[in-house]
Amino acid sequence: MRRVVSIVLLLSTFVAWAGAQQSGLPAKMTIMNGNTADVFLQRVEGGNLVFQANRSTRDLSGPIDKIYYLQFLSKLDGELLVNLYSSADYAGMIQNIDQGLNSKTDEYWQFMSINNNYKKVFLMLMESYFEVGNYEQAAAAGAGFAQNEEDDVAADKGRAMLIRLALMQDQIEEAEKRLEEVVTPSAKLYLTACIQQKKGEYKESIWSVSDLLEQYANDLDWVPQAELLNAVSYRLLADDEVVPYMDSAISTARQVKNIHVDSSCAGEAKQLQEQWILEKAEMLEKEQARAAAMEKELEKVKKGTDEAAEEKDSQE
Amino acid sequence: MLTKRPIRFLIAGAGFFLAFALFGLPLECRAQFGGGDFGDFEDRDFDDRDFDDGDFGGFGGGGRNQSRERQDTRDSREALNRGVQALQAGDFQGAVDGFNEYLDITKRSTLDTVIQVRQDIRYRTARILFYDLNDKGAAADLLREYVAEPYALHKRVAYKMMIIGYYETAQYQKCVDVILEAIEYNENPDIIVRVGNSAEAQEGEFEDDEAADEEKADLPFTPEEHTELRFKLGQSYFEINKYRECLSPFEYVINTSKDDLQKGFAIMRMIEALLELKDFERISGWVPVLYRSDVRYDIRVNLALLTVADELNAIGDYDSALPLYRMIVPRDELIQYQEETLKKMRIAANLPPLLGQPLTEDEKLIFGGDEKVEEPKERRRVISGGSITSREEEPAVEDNVDVEDYGFVVPIEIRTIEELLEILKDESQIPPYENYVNLEMAILYNNVNRYWEAVRFYDAVYKADPSGEVGQRAMYDAVELLSKKLGEGEDARARAFDFLGQHKSGIFPRYVSYLLTDYYQGRDEWRELIKLRPYLDEFDKSFTEDIRRYDSELFFMQAVGELMSSQYSNAVNDFEMIVEEYVGSEKAPDALYWAGFSYLCLDDHTNAYKCFERYTDEYPGGSMLSQAYHQGGVALFGMDELTNAVNRFSYVIDQFGPESIVYSDACNMRGDIYGSWGGDDLDKAVTDYTNAYQHAQREAQATYAVFAACEIFKKDTIYYGNSYIVSLVEDYVNSWGSRGADFAKATLWLGRVKMEEQKYDEAIAYYKDAILKYGGLLLQEGIDQIIPEMVKLSNRLSEAERVALKEELQQVLKESDSSTMKLRLRVALALFDGTESQLGMDLLNELDDLSFAPPPVLDLICKAALEVKNYSRAKDILELYEKTFNESPYINSALQLRAEGLFAEGKFDEAFQTVLEAQYLFGTIKDVAWSQLLWGEIRLAQRDVAEARNAFLDVLGVPDWRGKPTVTAVFKLGELEESQGNLRAAYNYYQRVYFQYKGVDNRLSAQSYLAAVRCLDKLAKQTSVNFGDSQAYEGGRKQTLQQMIADKYVNIPENADLIAQARELLSVSDADFIQLIDSGVKTNIVVTITASMESEEGAKIQTKDDE
Secondary structure, X not given: OHHHHHHHHHHHHHHOOOOOOOOOEEEEEEEOOOOEEEEEEEEXXXXXXXXXXXXXXXXXXXXXXXXXXXXXXXXXXHHHHHHHHHOOOHHHHHHHHHHHOOOOHHXXXXXHHOOEOOHHHHHHHHHHHHHHOOHHHHHHHHHHHHOOXXXXXXXXXXXXXXXXXXXXXXXXXXXXXXHOOOOOHHHHHHHHHHHXXXXXXXXXXXXXXXHHHHHOOOOOOOHHHHHHHHHHHHHHHHOOOOOOHHHHHHXXXXXXXXXXXXXXXXXXXXXHHHHHHHHHHHHHHHHHHHHHHHHHHHHHHHHHHHHHHHHHHHHO | OHHHHHHXXXXXXXXXXXXXXXXXXXXXXXXXXXXXXXXXXXHOOOOOOOOOHHHHHHHOOOHHHHHHHHHHHHHHHHHHHHHHHHHHOOXXXXXXXXXXXXXXXXXXXXXXXXXXXXXXXXXXXXXXXXXXXXXXXXXHHHHHHHHHOOOOOOHHHHHHHHXXXXXXXOOHHHHHHHHHHHHHHHHXXXXXXXXXXXXXXXXXXXXXXXXXXXXXXXXXXXHHHHHHHHHHHHHHHHHOOOHHXXXXXXXXXXHHOOOHHHHHHHHHHXXXXXXXXXXXXXXXXXXHHHHOOOHHHOHHHHHHHHHHHHXXXXXXOHHHHHHHHHHOOOHHHHHHHXXXXXXXXXHHOOOOOOOOOOOOHHHHHHHOOOOOOOOOOOOXXXXXXXXXXXXXXXXXXXXXXXXXXXXXXXXXXXXXXXXXXXXXXXXXXXXXXXXXXXXXXXXXXXXXXXXXXXXXXXXXXXHHOOOOHHHHHXXXXXXXXXXXXXXXXXXXXXXXXXXXXXXXXXXXXHHHHXXXXXXXXXXXXXXXXXXHHXXXXXXXXXXXXXXXXXXXXXXXXXXXXXXXXXXXXXXXXXHHHHHHHOOOOOOHHHHHHHHHHHHHHOOOHHHHHHHXXXXXXXXXXXXXXXXXXXXXHHHHXXXXXHHXXXXXXXXXXXXXXXXXXXXXXXXXXXXXXXXHHOOOHHHHHHHHHHHHHHOOOOHHHHHHHHHHHHHHHHHOOOOOOHHHHHHXXXXXHHHXXXXXXXXXXXXHHHHHHHHHOOOHHHHHHHHHHHHHHHOOOOOOOHHHHHHHHHHHHHHHOOHHHHHXXXXXXXXXXXXXXXXXXXXXXHHXXXXXXXXXXXXXXXXXXXXXXXXXXXXXXXXXXXXXXXXXXXXXXXHXXXXXXXXXXXXXXXXXXXXXXXXXXXXXXXXXXXXXXXXXHHHHHHOOOHHHHHHHXXXXXXXXXXXXXXXXXXXXXHHHOOHHHOOHHHHHHHHHHHHHHHHOOOHXXXXXXXXXXXXXXXXXXXXXXXXXXXXXXXXXHHHHHXXXXXXXXXXXXHHHHHHHHXXXXXXXXXXXXXXXXXXXXXXXXXXXXXXXXXXXXXXXXXXXXXEEOOOOOOOOOOOOOEEEOOO
């Protein structure tokens, strides 16, 4: 506590000093006792936040767990970003944020372990990096969020990203290890389903998501992507062609699109639904061709008997 | 000063405005000026100076009128004073009566001053009605008069009170009117003209803060108030079913409200209205927005969600219904949430935190005991009864408030939630809904093809309520989904049997049994079907019509299963049980018919006949009447009552005509009898067969008639002969070719004709033609009979012709695209070369996909697999037969492979079932002897020695099983007896093998020699044996070994290992004998053995080695 008070004192001392050039990210910092100060964030270092007071070039530091909130001062158009994200325009999303943050986006990730006003946007950004294939950035983002001790959902979103990246590299054991760190039960079910799907246990994966839907149907932090995962599991099951799982996949994607309208999953679901409808049409075409071939075979047989009859008639 | 009065009234009431600023909850927004806070009213009477004549000048002039006016003035003054005094005494009703009397007396006055006072009195009276007497409807009516007259200084406040008054008294049309007026007025307000000197007025008017507040209260509506107005407008429209009109106000609320709960409630109402308007497209737009809100925790919204979700589900709008179902909060969770909320609200209102409980001592310290408490400063916003209200800075509550809780006055929003909670907790008002919701979601998932989610939800529902109707329905649906749509038969069966093991009563166990029955019937798995029987027997007996109907059908299908599984006696019992116990049921007539049929299968023709006769007597309109008559004829035929049988078939033929499904059968049967009589009756038989053929409805009827007629044509060459055969068979091929005609049999007949005519090349040409035409068609199994016939016939060809035929087949094999044709031709060529065994081995290794392999190919593969004991494909092959070649004679080897595979896996019961199936299909033909041997092996493995012994002995009694099966059985019997310590009997069995069957099986004979020696050794060592016998055994042992070595059938290279053992067993003293044998000397040893076997070969078998 004494340390916090000293931080505030130091802040108040340096606020008065007018510096010409100052590095770091401008933000309003609120600490646990409610005091606020305008600062320039430098870095996170060993559980401490290093910052400079306004108009000061001297580095100050304070423990992260004593910081209540950071309000970044750069301007981002939240509504536009949500629109870009929900329409699955991930590249647009990344570009827009990068412009808004003067190409300093990378510098922000380290501060995501502290609650801040960009959290939601950066969660979307993390997903966007993943979707466009920038896995390095996605991993950095995931690691940043995973450290957030104040917000379980954000931390689990970070862990989820790390698990998905591990699965992408076929590191199932690594994913299972990381799963143990996940806190929220709904996230745990979703990520269990991800791992099961990777193992080829599609039905089990759908069951895990179904458990999530039964127990936490209103937890919209995890339900949309979990349902989308089910759509993909059905599509993978459809490869067996045992039962009409292709219809299941298309229906599930449609429901994700219609029910979770403003989520990024909706955009992705729409794309998948359209793609699968085309695939289904191709499958039906093949099926019809096969049926036609059978028909032809039967026709041959019939023709054979007809010819025999004609032959008999001509003999008579 | 008179002019100041109304303004002072105004000032006195000014403090109200703030309390009302956000449409505060009326009961709690009690007027500050009510009950003693009336400013001037409090400390003075009205006198003549206040009501001088001039005030009532508006009533008109004239002497009599003047007198009347004076009287009115007095009356009005008195009425007003009565009102004020009553108010001072806290008698609100008395005050209202007095003021109303005043208003009535002065109602015709048009004088400005009177109007001003009247308006002020109206306003005050309305407030007393509103706040003190809680008669909001009357208050609203009075305020309507108030806003309609000039000098209404608090019009906006009045409008707000009116809106609340009409809304809370459910006068929604009036509420709509007033809100529209209020909005209009807000845009175009009156300009208030105050009477008197403005400076004076100003000085007096705003002499305190309250007065200033009152003035401010009539300021234009704030944005929040606009939102509130639209909310109530939407609600009122909704209540009077003006759904289209309510949309715009609700949309306004959704766009402007800062209260998420209110916003969510408005969306909910929008959806309900759109549902009424059947505007489903717009609903689907709003549902996702609602899904993201927290409004579901409102009790009424939560319950409304269920109704709306059900309606959307019913019309198939699944994507809208699903999120709404998901939003429905389970009762316990909702109660817990609301109780927590309530607790916080009660604490905020200085009430004990728990409803209906007196304060504890600690709580009294916190909340001040049972003293009246001040209203809380912070107010909460709640949605209650569809009314969104707020409260701010409420005045102190009074004693006469009608809601109390252990001495505490309870704010209305708390009371509302408490009442709703009571309703929610009362299951008689709101039955449990969580499981219903989950079931609906499960069904919905099923409907949108999300099958596995559906299964999971069905599971959850069943788990939550395994004995209730909803839970059991869920189980039924899950089993149906798994078995019918997902093809997960095993999972479905496991669930179903688990369910049936636990639930014995009600309709759902019957439904589930019905599903299983349907499942097994569809797959022809009759033996599996009858495993359901023990569960059915345990069902609680019920006499409800529905359950009895299901029971009769379930037992009926059990009986059918028994019939199809060749358990004819059981089938008879069950069919007869249905006839007796389910009298009048739909299944009773059918059961009677099938009981007769089952008797026929048991060759009990007498009882069969009785059943069919009973059927024709009791069910003259029965759907199986013609069949019953016909089968009665079959029974008579079986009873050797041939004349009666002919009469019966004639009756069927004449009575039911060619349209009957048994017409052809009856003709065929009668034809058979005529045919058996011979002579002139052969013509009658031919006529019957011809009729049967011409009117055949099924391929089997036509096929039977044609080939039965051919038999007569062949026998009666004088009148008929080969030309008839050719003509009829060709007609048959042409007419029934595309309807499953038996081409093979037809071709065989044609081939035979040609053979009789010694036109072998033509016969072969027929066969070849059929092979080339139909060989590529997997299901033309007749081709598989033609191929061996053709190969056999080819022996009659010259070598050159034979080679040419082979080459032709090889050429087709090379050119054909059809995998099936290729496989058939490879079989044909292997038969030519006698290399079937090798082909089988090749195919076992090379053929991964068996789906285009015809039965002979499968047969070769099975035989090869049996040879190398490779059972890996046994299950697949047998399933292929069951699905595709159900009646193929080649299935025998597949059954053997499967049975031996199961035996090797230790699955004895399953292996035994397969054995039974083989015997059911093939009886005791030679190729099925394996089944009887395996029967014995299985019983032996199950330690049922007596059964095993019987099984092996049964082999010896079947003529077709002589030869290798018999010798194997005898050897097995030897082993069995040896294992049981019956050494003499064992010895005799072994001896019988090498004496009697040495030419049949050399290897087994060699093994028997050694086994016999083993028995003699054991006998010699037995303590009960005396020295003499022991010597005899020793002698016998030596003799047996010598005989084995000298046996030319046994001492062959293949048995070298066994002979070596024999040599070793012989003592060194016999080295000379061995040397002798090895040098090529032949012996003439005579062996005499006394055997105790009871068989015809048993006693005193004497045999002599061949010279």
